[in-house]
Amino acid sequence: MKRIIFFLAISIAYFGFSQQDSTQNTPSQTKSETTNLENGTVNEQYQYLLKRGGNYSANGIRYEVIRIGELNKFMKNVQDSLSIxxxxxxxxxxxxAENTTEIDGLKSQLSETSESLKTLNEEKDSMSFFGVMVSKGAYRGIVWTIILVLLFLLLIFIYKFRNSNFLTVQAKSALANLEDEFEQHRRRALEREQKISRQLQDEINKNRAKK
Structure with a gap:
């Protein structure tokens, strides 16, 4: 009797194991009538045992009587089903576990790809300036600053060159004027010297003639 009660408890506990299959069939179907312990779901085999068994009442309690061989067969089927x-x-x-490992690997690859993409974007948006990576905006700013500084220095150089050239022209003009004045002064001095020499020679000649 205890084994029967134990069997009923186990059968009820595993009743839900085949609930999905049992819901596909109605009690009015004839499939359960032809089901035995060699085929069918666990629930169908359980219903088969109930129909095959007898019952009796004692002290107001209803008992089900099931053959030991069929019960052992049913238990073996349950154990096989549990094993499967x-x-x-x-x-x-x-x-x-394999999918989790694969997902972790894909996450790692995605992280590495994201880092590589980030590095490529940074390199794409950056340029090397004297061995230092700077952004394109900063690079353009530095280049334009250098260009403006060079342009400013060029303007200063042009200004100084023109000023120096102007001073040079003035100096050359002043030197030419000075040379002209010196040449005129030298020519006048030479003329005076020649005039004085002639006068002196004339006086010498006069004195010789008187003697």
């Missing part, structure tokens, strides 16, 4: 379910569960766990 455990194998399926283990396979699913292994598949989940």
């Amino acid at each position: 379910a455990n194998k399926s569960l283990l396979s699913l766990r292994n598949t989940i």
